[in-house]
Amino acid sequence: MVEESYPENIKRGEKTKYRLARSMKECMKSTSVENITVKQITENCGLTRQTFYRNFLDKYDLINWYFDKLLVKSFEHMGQGKTVYDALVKKFTYIQEEQTFFSASFRYDDQNSLRQHDFELILAFYENLICEKTGKVPEENIHYMLEMYCQSSIYMTVKWVTGEVTCTPEELASMLVDGMPGKLTELFTELEILS
Known part of the structure; x- marks a missing residue:
């Protein structure tokens, strides 16, 4: 029990x-x-x-629900004036604390997968954040850059949580911030969410 x-x-x-x-x-x-x-x-x-x-609809719905609970906590940090780096560190720290759960969950990549769910959540989060800060929907080229950035972010998260990449949550967050496309870096700096 x-x-x-x-x-x-x-x-x-x-x-x-x-x-x-x-x-x-x-x-x-x-x-x-x-x-x-x-x-x-x-x-x-x-x-x-x-x-x-x-x-829940199925076991994958349960996994996604639990992940949502963790993401909400890290997203709240960014909403409180913290940076993208701070929010990523928080997210990766939560994932690290639940290593067994997320290692198993991220390995599955079919129907209703956590990878796809994480991608959709972070893409929507960044787009909503840009909209809130600028008062307008991101332009198409920014949307596509966000899609690429979010996909690569998920890719590195999976490599990290499954043990293919070994580093601290802070180091992984730094890698993802450093790997952000130039136009996104400019925009996020302008919006004061990059340190």
Whole structure:
């Protein structure tokens, strides 16, 4: 049985989701994501399949939900006047703390994958941030640069979380900031979100 501890300030009704996420993490210690079943997840935490499906579409939806919780924390930092570097460090620190979970999750790259989900979230975040700071939707060329940058960011995140690249969250964040295309660097500097 998975231990019952929840993040501070948990919203009412999310305890079940966190319980299922903890169970999924436990299953990942011995089984690949593709081979984990909803039955395993629910039996491990003493819940029913019906409860699982009331909360999630499938196990990948659960993984993406849990990742969203981590990303929200790192994005909040940027919204509080922090830099892209600070937000990336926070994101990678959270991922590092959940190494087993994210190593297994990022290895899967098919339907409803965390890689695609992470890409969509960070692209939308950067585009919304630009829109908030400038009052207009990013131009098409900026959108395409953001797409390239976000894809390469995900690629390096996967290499790092799966152990192909070894460095600290700070070093990885520095690499990603240094690897940002020139036009994005100029724009982000102008918007005062790069240090």
